[in-house]
Amino acid sequence: MSHYLRSHETDTTAGSYDSPRTFYGAELRRLREDAGLSQERLSERVFCSPAYIAHFESCVRLPQEEISKLLDDLFGTGEHLQRLCLLARRSSYPDYFTDAADLETVATHLYDHAPQLVPGLLQTREYARAIYVATAPWMPDDVIEKHVQARLERQQLLRAPEAPKIWAVLHEAVLRTAFGGPEVAAKQLRHIADLARARRIVVQVLPFEAAAQGFMSGMARIMKFAEGPSMVYEEGTHRGNLIDDPALVARYQASYDLIRATALSPMASLEMLESVAEGYERS
Incomplete structure (x- = not known):
């Protein structure tokens, strides 16, 4: 967990990400690669298609709350991705x-x-x-x-x-x-x-x-x-x-x-x- 916190703080301090959505995508890619998982293998673990993972990481698609919870549980990151998901999904649409x-x-x-x-x-x-x-x-x-x-x-x-x-x-x-x-x-x-x-x-x-x-x-x-x-x-x-x-x-x-x-x-x-x-x- 300490490595996760240090990485999180370093990225935020460096200002590498200009929105919760890009931060989410970058964090998901980092966590997946640190775990040694391909997009296909990760998708199997959280019960979604590989296209979902690819779209989340490339910021094509907004993150999903249910999948974010599964990812946090899998990576042991508390509610980190879930919080980023909520920020990224703020919208004036239904x-x-x-x-x-x-x-x-x-x-x-x-x-x-x-x-x-x-x-x-x-x-x-x-x-x-x-x-x-x-x-x-x-x-x-x-x-x-x-x-x-x-x-x-x-x-x-x-x-x-x-x-x-x-x-x-x-x-x-x-x-x-x-x-x-x-x-x-x-x-x-x-x-x-x-x-x-x-x-x-x-x-x-x-x-x-x-x-x-x-x-x-x-x-x-x-x-x-x-x-x-x-x-x-x-x-x-x-x-x-x-x-x-x-x-x-x-x-x-x-x-x-x-x-x-x-x-x-x-x-x-x-x-x-x-x-x-x-x-x-x-x-």
Whole structure:
């Protein structure tokens, strides 16, 4: 234990780590190597996949509380990793979305499948607010505004120098459901069209008549990284789930590829977006 404390104090004094997240990753790597364990062997000891360990050490993924406790027990480090985990996971997002929001900032590619709602990164303020009002009508206005603002702050990612390449497939139902009324819906569709015309995103629409040929149930996002394996985030009402099993991720990718092949071309999709927006503007 004395060696652990000396190492911990030396690293902190030297200012080698600029955040709890990077400190956690470096500490985990040091502890693992001191124990003579590979990422694969360590993952077996704490009942997770090797990808988890690789993502924690490289700071691609936020640490997990349950795994941090298992690691502390294994290495005999008290609650050291658990405390770092709590600091690293401070977030303005719902707990089920914290990891996904963090991962999108380090992804190189984001592939969205949206069967009901416009993906959060593409939403306007008015549309985002309308979603919260529709799904949680009892929520106070100040709480709604807090959630909406957090969503808009995520969109700074679109203007980042190394923004991920975003490809979104929207079911036609997304276009035809006027959350917030025709004016809000028209503005939302124009916003997506503007992003596509500026070549900041690629968007396709899956029309009603083609939906039976390419099908995925629920919102899903495939995330690719410069380092580490791809992951999938799927979301339902008030819940979300990250998937890193390579075989399952590959199946999601195959389903997404089929949907892209079935959907309208990007140009035809852009024309539909603008046509539906015009319809709302005339109503």
